[in-house]
Amino acid sequence: MSPLLSIAHIVVLVIMIVAAILAVVLRDLLSSVIALAAASLLLALEYYLLHAPDVAIAEAGIGAALTMAIYIFAIRATKK
């Protein structure tokens, strides 16, 4: 594995962990959901770096877009 690719892996994984921690820590629900979607999108990027474009497309479509939309509907229903 080339050193540039290793650096890309490490950067993506570190930002992903930061986004996941933010999703747990943040008090505002909408911000937390957006952090979760960012973690999911970075996971899709990591799949692409590992030569699995099929899984990357599914993760980006379901994990980032549809899950976020469903969470937004749930927040809309519970918030005044």
Place this chain on the structure above:
Amino acid sequence: MKKPVFFIAFIFFLAFMILVAIGMRPFGEPAISNMDDYFIENAQAETAANNVVTTIVFDYRGFDTLGEGTVLFTAVVGIVALFREVAK
């Protein structure tokens, strides 16, 4: 009372994950690769499709996709039944 238990469990889980990560094989070199080699060599000639992943998902391992479709169908039935009273 509960805090030390969680901390010890966390330490054990972290140690387990690190041990697994250290003992992992290098990327792209599986231990047993007879099936992989067969699919990669023969999939294009047998099913006439270029994407080997789709070939496995829809042809060689079609039962998996059938189960996936059934799971999705059941999920839709459950959600529509759950929200039928609310959306009225």
Place this chain on the structure above:
Amino acid sequence: MIGGMSRIVRTMTTLIFGFIMVYGFYVIAHGHLSPGGGFQGGAIVASAFALLLVTYGTSQIQSFLSKDLLSILESTGLVLFITFAFLGLGATFFYNFVSNSGGLFGTPSAIGVNPGDLNTGGTITLMNMAVGLEVLAALGVIVLTMSVASETIHKKEKQ
């Protein structure tokens, strides 16, 4: 927020929506040549539906996306998939009886690294389309139902 989002978001959605849907159908139709397939393409089209629902609110979209039509499409997709699986029962379940036969989707594929021909793949192409239809409709029904329910609960709590 409940009636939809601001004018900027609405304009961008009307611009982008068609491109996302066409890309999803492209992924479904080229599932046997390029990365992707029925499930992924259906998820992309359903995310376009989710974008519409989040942006415009439920009441304006309900005339465009009908829940009954999507339910029928979903059942049709699953039944088509199982039918294609049963049609290969002369040899085995899920036998690819169309490929290399010379008819529609039956052209033999060139061996080796090549850009590919759309008229190959046999039942894989047909099953891609069936599963794409099913996933598109199923995720669309889930998103639409949840959106309608969330709007109804919001209205009830406001009173």
